Amino acid sequence: MAPVMFGVSRREVLVTGAVSAALSSFPAEAHPAGGEAGPPAMPVSFKVNGTSHALTLDTRTTLLDALREHLHLTGTKKGCDHGQCGACTVIVNGERINACLSLAVQHEGDDVTTVEGLGTPERLHPMQAAFVKHDGYQCGYCTPGQICSAVSVLQEIRRGVPSHVQSDITAAPQPTNIEMRERMSGNICRCGAYSNIAEAMAEVAGERA
Amino acid sequence: MKSFTYERARTPAEAAAAVARTPGAKFLAGGTNLLDLMKLEVETPTYLVDVQDLALDRIENTGEGGLRIGALVSNTALSADMRVRRDYGVLARAIQAGASGQLRNKATTAGNLLQRTRCPYFYDTAMPCNKRAPGSGCAAIGGYSRQLAVIGSSDTCIATYPGDMAQAMRVLDATVETVNARGATRAIPIADFHRLPGDKPERDNVLAHGELITAVTLPPPIGGTHLYRKVRDRASYAFALVSVAAVLQRDGTGRVCFGGVAHKPWRVEAAEAVLPKGARAAAAIAFADARPTEAARFKLSLATRTLAAVIAEGKAG
Ligand SMILES: Cc1cc2nc3c(=O)[nH]c(=O)nc-3n(C[C@H](O)[C@H](O)[C@H](O)COP(=O)(O)OP(=O)(O)OC[C@H]3O[C@@H](n4cnc5c(N)ncnc54)[C@H](O)[C@@H]3O)c2cc1C
Ligand code: SF4
Numbered sequence: 001m002a003p004v005m006f007g008v009s010r011r012e013v014l015v016t017g018a019v020s021a022a023l024s025s026f027p028a029e030a031h032p033a034g035g036e037a038g039p040p041a042m043p044v045s046f047k048v049n050g051t052s053h054a055l056t057l058d059t060r061t062t063l064l065d066a067l068r069e070h071l072h073l074t075g076t077k078k079g080c081d082h083g084q085c086g087a088c089t090v091i092v093n094g095e096r097i098n099a100c101l102s103l104a105v106q107h108e109g110d111d112v113t114t115v116e117g118l119g120t121p122e123r124l125h126p127m128q129a130a131f132v133k134h135d136g137y138q139c140g141y142c143t144p145g146q147i148c149s150a151v152s153v154l155q156e157i158r159r160g161v162p163s164h165v166q167s168d169i170t171a172a173p174q175p176t177n178i179e180m181r182e183r184m185s186g187n188i189c190r191c192g193a194y195s196n197i198a199e200a201m202a203e204v205a206g207e208r209a
Numbered sequence: 210m211k212s213f214t215y216e217r218a219r220t221p222a223e224a225a226a227a228v229a230r231t232p233g234a235k236f237l238a239g240g241t242n243l244l245d246l247m248k249l250e251v252e253t254p255t256y257l258v259d260v261q262d263l264a265l266d267r268i269e270n271t272g273e274g275g276l277r278i279g280a281l282v283s284n285t286a287l288s289a290d291m292r293v294r295r296d297y298g299v300l301a302r303a304i305q306a307g308a309s310g311q312l313r314n315k316a317t318t319a320g321n322l323l324q325r326t327r328c329p330y331f332y333d334t335a336m337p338c339n340k341r342a343p344g345s346g347c348a349a350i351g352g353y354s355r356q357l358a359v360i361g362s363s364d365t366c367i368a369t370y371p372g373d374m375a376q377a378m379r380v381l382d383a384t385v386e387t388v389n390a391r392g393a394t395r396a397i398p399i400a401d402f403h404r405l406p407g408d409k410p411e412r413d414n415v416l417a418h419g420e421l422i423t424a425v426t427l428p429p430p431i432g433g434t435h436l437y438r439k440v441r442d443r444a445s446y447a448f449a450l451v452s453v454a455a456v457l458q459r460d461g462t463g464r465v466c467f468g469g470v471a472h473k474p475w476r477v478e479a480a481e482a483v484l485p486k487g488a489r490a491a492a493a494i495a496f497a498d499a500r501p502t503e504a505a506r507f508k509l510s511l512a513t514r515t516l517a518a519v520i521a522e523g524k525a526g
Contacts, residue, residue, distance in 0.1 A: 039212035059215045059257075062244070082245050083312060095285070095314040101241045102315065105215050106259060149311065156310065161289045164305040164445065170294045185445035186309020 046110045048073065049117025057104050064088045064099035067114060075115040075144045079188070086187035089145035089152075090114050096152035098186075115144035118151060126207065127151050130200035138191035146187045150201050153183045157205070175205035210247050217259045221388050221421055227258045229390035229419025236260050236421060238281060239315040241308075242324045250334055251325075251341055265423055268292070274429035280319035280422045284308070284374070287318060297427060298435030299454050303377035306439040309446050319422035322375055322385070322402070325413060326368035326472075327448050328357060339365045340410040347410075350502075356450065359501035359508045361471040366410030367502065370403055370473050376454035377437060378425065379474040380464040386424045389417065396426075403473030413472075433458045434523045438515055439468075451511045457523035461485035465519070467495065467512055488517035 045054040048071060055070055064081075067073045067090070079087030081100045088099040091113040119125030127150050130136070137143040154175065162169045165182040173179060180198040189197070215237075218224035228234040233255040237243060246252040265279035268290050276297070278287060287293060288304035308316065330336040330348035337346035349357055349367050357367045383399045403414050416422070433456040441447040452468035463484050466476035480495035492513040499509055 040214045059213055060210045083241055089311055096311050097315045098311045101244050169301050182445055183310050186311045
C-alpha cells in the first residue's frame, strides 16, 4: 500500500496553481500535457448532497480530493488512496464507489452523496444511529466509508444484487450476517469493529424488512 | 501522477480515432485499474479518452441465442443480470468473487479483461521489470514470486493475469469485439485475446493501440453446473492464488479454466478430455509443461486440489 497522505500534497499545490489556466470548454483535441500554461485544468460540475457545484480542476484531481480539498467536505476519508481500504466510499448516482479511484472530471452531471449528506448530528440517518448504538467503530477513521457502504449494501440486497456467498445465485439475496460480512469486505477497519458493524446493519435491515 | 489532458468521446469511432492518433493516449473506463497505476506512475498517459458516454452499457440477446455484453456494462450489472445468473452462472460467480462491491460498481467488462498484472515488481518503479520498462530485466525471477506464474512464462516475465472474470469468459468461449480508428471491426476469440509473455511481456493482449473493445459476446448457453472456486489468502477481497472456472455436465465431461497460474486464463482442451478420470489426470495434462519457481510450486498441488473440490461440488449439486 502507498503511504497514507494527510494534509496538503504536492498535487494540491499544483492544482491551486493551475486554476488560472482553466480551459473555458472541453478540449476538442489532444494537446501535450504540462506545457507552458501549466498542467491541464478543466471545468466540471456535479451535485454533492443536493447542492450543485461548479469547479475548475487539474485533470488529475480525484473525486476524493475534490470533495475534501476543494469542497471542504472532510467527512469522506483518505486511507490508502488505492481502492484497497474503502475509507473514501461515497454514493454516486445511487451506487457506492471508491472516490479515490475516480477522477473528478469523470463525474460531470453526477449526483454524489457523502456521509455529510446522509444525516446530521441532530437528525442521524438510521445507519448512523445504529453504528452509535452498536459501537460500530473505535477510532472512527473508517466510519464514514463504512456507513456509506452499509447504506448501499442494504439497497443492493433489496435490488437483488447477488453475492459471492450465495449458494443459489438465481435466488433473491437475504440480509444475513454472512452476506453483510462478504458485501462489506471492501471496507477495512483496523480497530476490528467488524462484528459490531454487522450488528448495526442487521438492525437497520430488520427495521426495514 | 503525471499531468494529462482529458476528453469525453461521443462515439466509438471518435474514441478509437482520438487514441490512435495520439501516442501516449489511453481509454479511460471505470478507472479503477488505470488511475491506480497512474498514481504510482507505472502508467503515464498524456491524454485520456473517457468512454463512459459511448452507450455501450447494454446487455442484449443475440440472434444466435447468446448474449452481447457492452464493453461498459459494470461488473455489478453483469453479475446481477438474471440471464447471466441463470444461463452463464460461472460468469456471475467469477465476477462476484473479484474485488469489492464498490469496485465492481465502477469496473467495466472491457476494463476488467484489460486489468494489468499484480506482480509486486511491476508496481514498484524502483525495480527492473520488463513489462513496465521493456529491456530493464525481471526482478521477480530470483525475487519474491509466490503469487506468480507456474506455466507459460518466459525468461523475460513470470507474471500472471490477475483477474477472475476472464476465466469464466474462457470456459464460455466468449468473443471480444473491437473497432479501430478506421472503423474496421474485429471479433477476437477469448482464447486468442490474452498473450503469453514470450519476448514481449509489455504486451498483455493482442489489441492494437487505439483499438476499442465495444462488446463481449457469449454463444448460446451450454447447460451444466456452473462453478467458480477461488483460493486466496483471505476469504474475500483478495486476488486469487489459484482459481478454477468450470462448467460440468452430468456425464462427468466439462470445461475448466485455471486462473492465477499463467499470463492468461489457462484452459487446456486436452486436459478436459480426461476430466471424467478425475482432477489428477486432468491437472497432469494441463500442467505438463509447468516451470514454477520454488516459491510458486505449491500452486501445482493447489490447482489439482481446487479442481478436485470443483468436481466434487459439481457431482453434489
Ligand atoms: C483493491 C483492488 C482489488 C481488486 N481485486 C480484484 C479481484 O479480486 N479480482 C479481479 O478480477 N479484479 C480485481 N481488481 C481489479 C478490478 O477488477 C479492475 O480494476 C477493473 O475490472 C478494471 O475495470 P475499469 O473499467 O475500472 O478499467 P480502467 O481502469 O478504466 O481501464 C483498465 C484498462 O483497460 C483499458 N480500457 C478500458 N476500457 C476499454 C475499452 N472499451 N477498449 C479498450 N481498452 C479499454 C484502459 O485504457 C486501461 O488500460 C481489484 C482492484 C483493486 C483496486
Ligand atoms: S514477472 Fe513480469 S511483471 Fe513481474 S517483474 Fe518480471 S517482467 Fe515485470
